[in-house]
Amino acid sequence: MKHAIVLASAFALMLSACATPTSPSGPAAPSGPPSIPTSAIDLGNWRGGSEAAVLGEFQQSIARRYGEGLQLSAVAADLRRNQFSCAATTGQTRGDPPAQICRKTSTEAGCTHTWQVHLYDQAGNAALARTRGLYDRRCGGDGLLGGPS
Numbered sequence: 001m002k003h004a005i006v007l008a009s010a011f012a013l014m015l016s017a018c019a020t021p022t023s024p025s026g027p028a029a030p031s032g033p034p035s036i037p038t039s040a041i042d043l044g045n046w047r048g049g050s051e052a053a054v055l056g057e058f059q060q061s062i063a064r065r066y067g068e069g070l071q072l073s074a075v076a077a078d079l080r081r082n083q084f085s086c087a088a089t090t091g092q093t094r095g096d097p098p099a100q101i102c103r104k105t106s107t108e109a110g111c112t113h114t115w116q117v118h119l120y121d122q123a124g125n126a127a128l129a130r131t132r133g134l135y136d137r138r139c140g141g142d143g144l145l146g147g148p149s
Contacts, residue, residue: 047108087100100118118131
């Protein structure tokens, strides 16, 4: 009986090691209202906050702003009104690619700030299934994602 318990515990530990952890930067199910607010998109404290803090604020802002089931064209139009440029995903990609990628870039005080919103389609019906907000800051000689160039 002891061996069975030990084996069951070991099996449970091995199984939990195989579970895929969720990442805070992964796609989020929209939790926003059924219509899009008219206010400007909250980009986070990008002038004074850390990259991680700005990313978290921006992701939450996007998830709160856009509700599941909104038409992708309406969401993309709202992002364009907020000075994002949007384009449909083209070409072969692995996994579950977004239907649209919207990007906004601003350069200030020697740093380039880039925000992206990935819009995922709901089973090909042009309705929003989930979003993914991304933020990156590159200053001076920084390379990709803040590393050395």
